[in-house]
Amino acid sequence: MSTFHYKAINESGTTITGNIEADTEDEAAGLLVEQGYIPARITEKKDLSWFSWKGLSLKFARSKPRELILFTKQFRTMLRAGISIVRIFQTMEVQTENHLLKKTIAQIGEDVVNGDSLYHSFRRHPLVFSELYCNMIRSGEASGSLPEVLERLSYIIEHEDRVRSQVKGAMFYPFIVIIFLAVAFFILLTFVVPKFAVLFEGAGIDLPLPTRIAIALQEFIWAYWPFLTAGLILGFVLLVRFLKTERGKLLKDTYLLKTPIIGELLKKIAMSRFSSIFAILQTSGVSVLESFRILTNTIGNSAIAKEFAELYDKLEEGQGISGPLQAAHYFPPMVINMVAIGEESGNLSEMLEEISAHYDYEVEYATQRLSEAIGPILTIGLAAIIGFFAFSIFLPMWDMVQTI
Secondary structure (H helix, E strand, O other), rough: OEEEEEEOOOOOOEEEEEEEEEEHHHHHHHHHHOOOOOEEEEOOOOOOOEEEEOOOOOOOOOOOHHHHHHHHHHHHHHOOOOOOHHHHHHHHHOOOOOOOHHHHHHHHHHHHHHHOOOHHHHHHHOOOOOHHHHHHHHHHHHHHOOOHHHHHHHHHHHHHHHHHHHHHHHHHHHHHHHHHHHHHHHHHOOOOOHHHHHHHHHHOOOOOHHHHHHHHHHHHHHHHHHHHHHHHHHHHHHHHHOOOOOOHHHHHHHHHHOOOOHHHHHHHHHHHHHHHHHHHHHOOOHHHHHHHHHHHHOOOOOOHHHHHHHHHHHHOOOOOOOOHHOOOOOOOHHHHHHHHHHHHHOHHHHHHHHHHHHHHHHHHHHHHHHHHHHHHHHHHHHHHHHHHHHHHHHHHHHHHHHOO
16 A cells, blocks of 8 residues: 555635555545545655664554554543644644654644544554544544544454464464474584484494485485575565465465364454454444444454455345354354344344453463463474484484494
8 A cells, every 4th residue: 555645625625735545546536535625636655765764664663552552542531631633633743652653643633634534534544543443433523422432442452452462472482482493403404413424424334214314304405405595485475475365365364264273263363353343333333234344354364254245245135133144154153142132132232242251261261272282282393303313313323332
């Protein structure tokens, strides 16, 4: 997504300028027309270097969830205190340390001064504010309950950050162990095995199979390391590019959902996100159709998002919520039954909050199970590597001793 600088004419005939995020110049013009502006000139802003004079450029300087939580809470507090919108953004621009967020706040303040709505001002910055965030701002702005909506938004961001931290915490130890295992394997294979290989060849003994495999691997790596390195880099780049495509994301997420333990954890995270976001959208007065459209783009899993898109089509036909959910693959019976009860009783948001609380606990339990399951797997892997090199080195040494 690129940044375009525009000059346009608003409804009162005044010429205004600003920046807008879009993929193409035509899309930028369409967004301006949606906001009631007549585009006069649109030019793409070029970023000539990856680094700016204040450190990392905006390509790297993304805002952290903690900073977004703080921004949302400050915004809510100052709104409740009766401070004007323009003064709020001026104050927060001074207090914010993150370069991207500071620049974003300044641009939003400028857009608001020029007569833009908060929703359109926030929507121009997708690197900072998600579609969910922008739509919540729109509902709060339309209903006059922006402080209450901001309070719910801060809860959602905190909730998402907590779940993300739990999963990262569970994966941190295995990741470090795997890296050290790979480094140890490489060092032993390229520096230790060759010295023993010379010793064994000089003794003229028959080498056992593990030793022959280790020597063959070492010779292969030394002979073809430039091609192996280039192949690994090229393969990594192609894989990353493929996983960024829609088909790549769908394949990756589908296979991850089928993976033992990890798949169950991902499903529970998706159910927790679905119920918490859906509940808050319902409480904020967002329609069911609009809620599902937002959920399709914010659920965080392409396979489940595809189901949401299909559910959206069925909802447009007036089939209700619980009925289409029963035909979906990734929704457990408990979620379907509780949504059906909430839909029939008129307490859908309360039921969704109960589902969210339940799956918060489930995510914590599944994360703990993942940590417990990874331990034995890593132990087996460590034992296999140590055993391989132990047999490769000590079996020939034992034969040498017997020969002597």
